[in-house]
Amino acid sequence: MARGWFLPLAVTLGLAFLYAPILSLVVFSFNESRLVTVWGGFSTRWYGELLEDAQILGSAWISLKVAFFSACLATIIGTLGAFVLVRFHRFWGRMLLVAMLTAPLVMPEVITGLSLLLMFVASETFLNSHPLTSGLFPGRGVVTIVIAHTTFCAAFVAVIAQSRLRDMDQSLEEAARDLGAGPVRVFFDITLPVIAPALVSGWLLAFTLSLDDLVIASFVSGPGASTLPMVIFSKVRLGVSPDVNALATIMIAIVAVAVIAAGLLMRRSARQRTS
Amino acid sequence: MSDSALAADTKPWRSAAARPFISIRNITKRFDDVTAVDDVSLDIYQGELFCLLGGSGCGKSTLLRMMAGFETPTAGQILIDGQDMAGVPADKRPTNMMFQSYALFPHMSVEKNVAYGLLREGKSRAEAYGRVAEMLKLVKLEAQARRKPHQLSGGQRQRVALARALVKQPKLLLLDEPLGALDKKLREETQFELIRIQETLGVTFIVVTHDQDEAMTLATRIGVMNEGVIRQIGEPREIYESPNSRYVADFIGSVNLFEGQVADTAAPIAVETGDLGVMQAQGSDGSVTAGQTVWLALRPERIALSRAEPAAKPGLNVLPGVVEDVAYMGHMSHFRVRLANGRMLRVTMSNRLHDEDPITWDEAVFASWAASAMRVLVE
Numbered sequence: 001m002a003r004g005w006f007l008p009l010a011v012t013l014g015l016a017f018l019y020a021p022i023l024s025l026v027v028f029s030f031n032e033s034r035l036v037t038v039w040g041g042f043s044t045r046w047y048g049e050l051l052e053d054a055q056i057l058g059s060a061w062i063s064l065k066v067a068f069f070s071a072c073l074a075t076i077i078g079t080l081g082a083f084v085l086v087r088f089h090r091f092w093g094r095m096l097l098v099a100m101l102t103a104p105l106v107m108p109e110v111i112t113g114l115s116l117l118l119m120f121v122a123s124e125t126f127l128n129s130h131p132l133t134s135g136l137f138p139g140r141g142v143v144t145i146v147i148a149h150t151t152f153c154a155a156f157v158a159v160i161a162q163s164r165l166r167d168m169d170q171s172l173e174e175a176a177r178d179l180g181a182g183p184v185r186v187f188f189d190i191t192l193p194v195i196a197p198a199l200v201s202g203w204l205l206a207f208t209l210s211l212d213d214l215v216i217a218s219f220v221s222g223p224g225a226s227t228l229p230m231v232i233f234s235k236v237r238l239g240v241s242p243d244v245n246a247l248a249t250i251m252i253a254i255v256a257v258a259v260i261a262a263g264l265l266m267r268r269s270a271r272q273r274t275s
Numbered sequence: 276m277s278d279s280a281l282a283a284d285t286k287p288w289r290s291a292a293a294r295p296f297i298s299i300r301n302i303t304k305r306f307d308d309v310t311a312v313d314d315v316s317l318d319i320y321q322g323e324l325f326c327l328l329g330g331s332g333c334g335k336s337t338l339l340r341m342m343a344g345f346e347t348p349t350a351g352q353i354l355i356d357g358q359d360m361a362g363v364p365a366d367k368r369p370t371n372m373m374f375q376s377y378a379l380f381p382h383m384s385v386e387k388n389v390a391y392g393l394l395r396e397g398k399s400r401a402e403a404y405g406r407v408a409e410m411l412k413l414v415k416l417e418a419q420a421r422r423k424p425h426q427l428s429g430g431q432r433q434r435v436a437l438a439r440a441l442v443k444q445p446k447l448l449l450l451d452e453p454l455g456a457l458d459k460k461l462r463e464e465t466q467f468e469l470i471r472i473q474e475t476l477g478v479t480f481i482v483v484t485h486d487q488d489e490a491m492t493l494a495t496r497i498g499v500m501n502e503g504v505i506r507q508i509g510e511p512r513e514i515y516e517s518p519n520s521r522y523v524a525d526f527i528g529s530v531n532l533f534e535g536q537v538a539d540t541a542a543p544i545a546v547e548t549g550d551l552g553v554m555q556a557q558g559s560d561g562s563v564t565a566g567q568t569v570w571l572a573l574r575p576e577r578i579a580l581s582r583a584e585p586a587a588k589p590g591l592n593v594l595p596g597v598v599e600d601v602a603y604m605g606h607m608s609h610f611r612v613r614l615a616n617g618r619m620l621r622v623t624m625s626n627r628l629h630d631e632d633p634i635t636w637d638e639a640v641f642a643s644w645a646a647s648a649m650r651v652l653v654e
Contacts, residue, residue, distance in 0.1 A: 174345055175378035177365040179392030179443065189391075193382040 022252060029245035036240045046246040056231060056247060063211055063228040066142060070149035071206035075199055077150065078157025078206075083191070085158075086165040102159070104152035113219030116148045120220060140222030148220045149213060153206035160205070164198035164269075165191075197269035201262035208258045211251070286510075287320040288496060296321040296479055297342070297447060302351035304337050304503075311337040313503035314351070324473050324480040326490040328526075329500035335483045338500075339449050342481065343372045356446055366395075371445040375452040377436035379424040385411070385435050386420040392443045410438045413472060430461050437469075441476060450482045454489060466492045487527055491515070499523050515574075520654045524572040531578075531621055532652075533571040537563045543590050543646035546571055550616040554592050558651035570652040575623040577648035580610060580640045590646040596620060598638045610634070612642055 029047075033040025050056060081101050085094070104112055124137040138144070172194065176186040192199075214229040221230065228251070235244055287293035295318035304312040312334040319325050327335040340346045342353055344365035353360040355369060371392070380388050386407055393403035411417050414434040424432055433453065440448055453469065454462045470493060473480050484490050490497050491511045499506045499514065499522075507514060507523045518524035521532060535548035540563055543555040548571070556571050563569055579585075585593055596612035599619065603626075610622040620642055626633075634640060 169376055169378060171374045171376050171378040172380060174343075174365070175372070175374055175439075176380070176391070177345075178343060178368075178370075178372045179439070180366045180395035181391075182366055185395070190380060194380075 025245055026249050026252070028242070029249040031242055031245070034242060036242055036245070046243045047250075050243045050246050050250075053243065056228070056243075059226050059228045059231040062142060062225060066145050066149060066217075066227060067207045067210040070146045070153055070210045071203045073146065073150040074153035074157050074206040075203045078154040078202060079161045079195075079199060081154065082158045082161035082165055083187075086162055102155055104155040105159070107152075109152075109213075109215040110219075112152060113148070113216040116144075116151070116216065117219045120144050140220060141225035144220045144222070145217050145225065145227065148216050149206075149210040152213075152216065153209050156205050156209060157199070157202035160198050160202040161195060164195045168194055197265045201265045204258045204262040204265075208255050211255065286495070288318070288323075293320060295319060296323075296356060297481075298352075298354040299338075299342075300352040300354070302338065302341060302353065303349045304334070304341060304346060305349045310503050312341070312348075315503070315505050317498060317505060317508065319479065319481065321479055322477055323495045324470070324482065324493055326482045326484055326494035326497045327500055328484055328487060328490040328497050330485055333500040334503040335500045336451055339372070339451055339481065339483045342447070343370055343449050344368050369446040370449055371440040371443055371447075372449040373436050373440040373451065373453055375455055377424075377432050377456070379432060379435055379439070381424055384421050384423055385416060385427070388424070388435055389439045389442050392439065396443065406442055407438075410442045413441075413475070414438045429457055430465065433457060433465065437472070441472070441478065444476075445478065447479050447481065450480060452484055453482060454486075455484070462489070469493060491527075499526060501526070517650060518572060518652065521570050521572070521652055524650070524652060529575055529621055531573040531575065533573070535569060535571065537565050537567045537569055540565055544651055546651070551594065551614065554649065555590055555646035556649035556651050557647045563651060563653065567653070572650040572652055573644060573648060575609070575621040576607075576625075578620070578622045578642050578644045580612070580622055580624060580634055580642055582634070582638065582640060584641050585643045591643055592646065592649070593641055593643045594620070595639065595641055598634060598636055598640055601633075601635060608633070612640060614642075 028036060028039075030042050030044065031038075031040055032043035032045065078101075081097065084091075085098060085101070088094075120140060124139075127133045127137045128135070168191070172190055173186050176190045177183070181189060212229065213227075214233055217227045218230055218233075221227065226234075228247070232244055232247060235241065297317075297319040299315060299317040299319075302312055302315045303310065315334075315338060327338060329335045337346060341348050342355075342360070344360065344363060344367075348361075358369075360368060380391065383391070386404070389407045389410055390403045393406060394400070398406075408417070408420075411420055414437055416431060416434055416438065419427060419431060419435075424435065427435065433456070437453070440450075454465055457465060466489060469480075482490075482493060484493075494511055496508060496510055497514050498508045501522060507519045509517075514523065515527055518527065518530075524530045524532070533546075533548050533551065533554065535546040535554065537544060538547045538553060539545035542557070544558040544563060545553050545555055546569060547553055554571060580598075584595075585591065587593070594614055596614045598610055599613045600609075600611040602609040605626070607623055607625045610624070612620045612622055614620055622642060
């Protein structure tokens, strides 16, 4: 049988193709040697150095803040958008909303970043042109990155929430109405708890996407607000140093935990639905 | 108690003076260009268990959903206990509904599911959970109060759904295919359970179903629906024995239909059926005119088969035939008898004697039935 050796080989090669680079990065993060490509024995020295690097720690903190707030905002906006699209079948501008909500999924990041930058610059000029609103613009930095990340993360959350809302038995909401709950009450008592696992995994996905993003953040960020990927990228341009490996390993760990958690939540809720 | 007093008490629809509890007046519902419910009028009385019976897409569920407030009628009026329901949202109506999918809230325990409606009404937790306990006792689910819906069997879920819909003591309970998701044996047990609960609480029930056995077992009255129109309203016996049209006769149970022209309007009515000769049938006075085209409906179990020709009697129809098919069902046998003109007659006979010599394939037999067993249908 061809199955005897072909399938295991294909799986091994496939996994190696996907994970060998990551694995080598993880291994070399424990390298004693200062030279990235030469193995000098096991050490956690670069992790220690990393913890003393104020620039990296500061940018990591900014990244976490940005990821947290944009994931929260994206979850709220994405859920509302999904709810409107799934529950209201006909309203003015529906097609436009569908297009706008999913556009960030297919739009090249460079374009998203550039258009957001142009918008921020334009709104800054506009706000400052009037004495009443002058000075209201927060300046490019954490706030603008959060807004930018929210726009593209909301699209991902909306896609996840939409599929869960479509699967949800709509008579659950009708039953709650029938038992005397008003529409808002029904949303918070019934709809939200039922789709909650999807929203949690949507939040985790948004968090990871925001943590990962380099391109959009570079466009809309201002001086003094560099996210972790921006710092790593600028460090690498001056030559790869082993502490970047250590940093990357930590990021991989965080992202992996978040993605696995999101996947498990999705699976659990899928099982509950079918049982 | 006199017969008429009894009738007024338990069968209010028979009395012209009785006030209907629910009045549906000329209700129409159109979805785009599809008319789901077409000018339906219906009166339902307090304490009734009314069944809306019809195939899928006949508009019965839409009618139910309009009563619950989930659909807005295109035209017409719904009155519940004298109150016009137009503009009253679902959460403000004195009705509760039991959904076909049960629609139990998956994230709440049985107890919380049942308490939900009471808490929305503003009842205190103590009062609400007291009532919940009573209700769970009525549906025999006290032991499962803290389980989640996905930990229950189908029959238990059905009872939670029923308890949740009944706990608010609605004036009217709407049930959408309440037994549709249960297997056959459980369904039969649950039918009687449903009747028991309905009689205990005295709530008016409207049940939507596609299952005629279920409708016959449950209902005080049945409304047969087809293509958005109610074809006949009546007690189960009335619907079965005196259908008003070929559609209803054919939909409820099985039936033999003969087409013919009225030859004599004096009872029993004589109908010329062409190559099967003149048949005699019961019909009300003045309902037909001579020469009119009518259809004769004959239930299979009203026909007797015999090897010897029965003695001619006034009002007895006799036709010779050959047994084409026999299906032995245990308690009864179904026969298909080929008549002289080649058409098949469906006959059902109960197997009352165990040592008789049964009629079997290819035997020449005589099918006979009384004129009173046959109904004259004009549409």
